[in-house]
Amino acid sequence: MATLLEQLSEMTVVVADTGDLEAIRTFKPRDATTNPSLILAAAQIPAYQNLIDEALKSSRKRIGNGAAVEDVVEEALDEICVIFGKEILKIIPGRVSTEVDARLSFDKAATVAKAKKLISLYNEEGISNDRVLIKIASTWEGIKAAEELEKEGIHCNLTLLFGFSQAVACADAGVTLISPFVGRILDWYKADTGRDSYPGPEDPGVISVTKIFNYFKDNGYKTEVMGASFRNIDEIVELAGCDLLTISPKLLDQLKKTDSSLVRKLDSSNPSNFEKQIHLNENTFRSMMEADRMAFEKLDEGIRGFSKAIETLEAQLAHRLAVVEGGDAFSHVVHEIFMLNDLDGDGCITREEWLGSDAVFDALDHDHDGRLMQEDVTSGLGAALALTSL
Numbered sequence: 001m002a003t004l005l006e007q008l009s010e011m012t013v014v015v016a017d018t019g020d021l022e023a024i025r026t027f028k029p030r031d032a033t034t035n036p037s038l039i040l041a042a043a044q045i046p047a048y049q050n051l052i053d054e055a056l057k058s059s060r061k062r063i064g065n066g067a068a069v070e071d072v073v074e075e076a077l078d079e080i081c082v083i084f085g086k087e088i089l090k091i092i093p094g095r096v097s098t099e100v101d102a103r104l105s106f107d108k109a110a111t112v113a114k115a116k117k118l119i120s121l122y123n124e125e126g127i128s129n130d131r132v133l134i135k136i137a138s139t140w141e142g143i144k145a146a147e148e149l150e151k152e153g154i155h156c157n158l159t160l161l162f163g164f165s166q167a168v169a170c171a172d173a174g175v176t177l178i179s180p181f182v183g184r185i186l187d188w189y190k191a192d193t194g195r196d197s198y199p200g201p202e203d204p205g206v207i208s209v210t211k212i213f214n215y216f217k218d219n220g221y222k223t224e225v226m227g228a229s230f231r232n233i234d235e236i237v238e239l240a241g242c243d244l245l246t247i248s249p250k251l252l253d254q255l256k257k258t259d260s261s262l263v264r265k266l267d268s269s270n271p272s273n274f275e276k277q278i279h280l281n282e283n284t285f286r287s288m289m290e291a292d293r294m295a296f297e298k299l300d301e302g303i304r305g306f307s308k309a310i311e312t313l314e315a316q317l318a319h320r321l322a323v324v325e326g327g328d329a330f331s332h333v334v335h336e337i338f339m340l341n342d343l344d345g346d347g348c349i350t351r352e353e354w355l356g357s358d359a360v361f362d363a364l365d366h367d368h369d370g371r372l373m374q375e376d377v378t379s380g381l382g383a384a385l386a387l388t389s390l
Helices: 004-011 021-027 036-042 046-063 069-089 108-124 140-151 164-173 182-193 204-218 233-238 249-256 282-291 293-324 333-341 358-364 374-385
Strands: 013-017 031-033 096-099 132-137 156-161 177-180 224-227 244-247
Touching: 004 013, 004 233, 004 249, 013 021, 013 249, 021 069, 021 249, 031 244, 036 069, 036 293, 036 358, 046 069, 046 293, 069 096, 069 108, 069 293, 096 156, 108 132, 108 140, 132 140, 132 293, 140 156, 140 164, 140 282, 156 164, 156 293, 164 177, 164 204, 164 282, 164 293, 177 204, 182 204, 182 233, 182 293, 204 224, 204 233, 233 249, 244 249, 282 293, 293 333
Parallel strands: 013 031, 013 244, 031 096, 096 132, 132 156, 156 177, 177 224, 224 244
Antiparallel strands: none
8 A cells, every 4th residue: 555645645745844955855745845943953964064154155255254244144044045945956846935034024125125135046046936935924014025026926935824814815915825834723722722632633723724725726716725834644634635735854754654545635626615705905914813812823923933043043153154264163052042942941842832943843852752951952953063163
């Protein structure tokens, strides 16, 4: 019998949710998606350090020897995203998603400018727009920025999407793709209700994506739906047939090792939908978001988490730049990461406290107990902090 991964790939486009090039080679997805926290995880792998150094040297050359460290790092962030994206595109046949700085999530003009810069860097490498999706947070400003970019031929992936109102606004804006976060929706409901688990069909994240998918297909929207942020393979099985699913290497491996029959649950040619078509203006969008406590809280949390991941990556880049250029490297990054995420100060970080990517948490959680101690973070991030001068 074919594995779950093989069967899933027949009915859904499988996307690798990782910046690890070896994992992408192993699972052979059509598309791949990255964000700063995934690149942060990949940056710990010594084999990829040359990519980081390439970006830092290129950025220094681009903006000049007299530029401040923070300016070089800011430039290098964009370079690194594109360098990793370029390497990924050498492996996969489809598209790579590259994220706009989450700190720009409420600034439409700055989001548009950053997206255009990222695309220009890809174009300089001979990569066409149709192979890149620009990831933008699903705020009202982000959605409006994406609407403008789509009209200019820059395709967008709207991320940090938790509520139906976000999905409706994205479809009306004509964005290429949305990424509703299944697992993070589940996290919120478990914390809010005190319920320990949900069977796949009852999973709130699964129910949310199913509703969005059927609404889009029933009303003829071209926007693709890509379920993201999965906690277990049951969630993935319940969304078989979705346009795309972006899956971490850990869960891809489970799917690859599981032999059982997979039934299509979503069908674009035969959607079931009981939602009346609606169109949202800014006031209605904001009202619906405020009324949806889960979506409102998770969007805010997600933006803060992605922003902190960028700040952590910036700290590591400044560290590496000092090494590359012969200065003294600083070594307090692990401590800062731990203090930032240990919200209740009890000496460990739970998944609910973790502000970064699920994939990074999984990579650091070596014993799979759902808790990170300081030694877990130290060992996981040690590669970058133990670098010596070239």
